[in-house]
Amino acid sequence: MNILVVDDNPTNVMLIREILRKDGYQHISTASCAQEMYQQLGLDYSGAVEDAHPKEPDVDLILLDMMMPEIDGLQACRHIQQLNHLRDIPIIMVTAVADSNILADALDAGAVDYVTKPVNRIELLARIRLALRLKQEKDWHKERDSHIRQELRLAAKVQESVLTEPYEDQAITIKAIYRPSEELAGDLYAWFPLSNGKYGVLILDMMGHGVSSALLCMYIASALRTSVKSEASPDIVLQQLNAKFDQLYMNDSLTLYYMTAIYMIVDTKNDVIHYANAGHPPGIVVMDNGEVVQMETTGHPVGMFPELHIAVKEISCTHRFRIGLYTDGLVESTVQSLDTAIANLTQLVKTESDVDDSVAWEQLFANESLHEDDKCLVWVDVHHRQDV
16 A cells, blocks of 8 residues: 655654554655645646546555645645545544644544654554555445446447437438436337338336336337337337336336336328327427327326226327427426426427427527436427428
8 A cells, every 4th residue: 555654854754654664564655745745646836736637646545744834734635635536545634733623623624534743653553554444445436336337338328229210201200309317317219110101109208217217218128119010009009018017016126117108100191190198298299280289198107007098099180290209307397387398399399390400409408497307309290202
């Protein structure tokens, strides 16, 4: 373990160094003032960080004299604690003052412990062993956290690969905007060209965030394709997903999970939408004559009960129309009501001709007044270009 001894008195430095060496500590460095300590920690003379991406220096413990010229130990300790890459280095204050208020100030400044002068060998070594043991445990947790973050980033890429790519043909354009609140998210969307000018489109919002919700989304995504490719009606697709959820109830830790969802079949030949809404925020359908129809709830969320009783509704559309499906993270605002947020969203579906390179949509997704939640929008534009 690497120990840095900081003291302006050479005799004190020599004494502490000999105590450490006799106890088997070989990697000992010294500094005569705070400025020298800063330089050994990768800082400049004033204590500023020199590197734009600093790394934690090879120092496991600092024995810091409290009383030093120019910059005393308390000031130096507070400064180190303000730097993210240095604050995990334990600091033991060495002081000739036994005043309890001053010692309390040292602990408040970020020191993990203190020893008083004249230094007692047994006391010093005991406090060093304790501080180094805590440092080792903290380093282990940091390494573990770093590994977990790497795993989460990989999992996020896998999850992203499940999301459907934009789709466009002569009849329809389907795209999405997705902003997960965390590396792993609980929203999912998918669409599938079916037969005879029909398209199956799904959006869902899993309760919660993080690993468990993301894994459930992946599980649902794997079960979804078979249901949709069979061209089953929207209620049957959601009921089949509900049955998959019910199988998970063998594990008690998953009994509280459920998801809201809309699955719809867009029939571009007959200009009809058939949909089922399992407790999801209402989808928005905008006709080319300006009429707006909302896709209201037709049943309970998926996974809430062993059996899902859900109805299918039909919307007759004009020859050209747009659909906006979204998750609640896009309308749950801290400054406006839900009705106002949905009205604003409806206006965007009406007025914006696309979601790509749209300043208005970008501003909505970047809106800081929205709750910190996954934000997702599925955009469907039925345009019948072959008729133009």
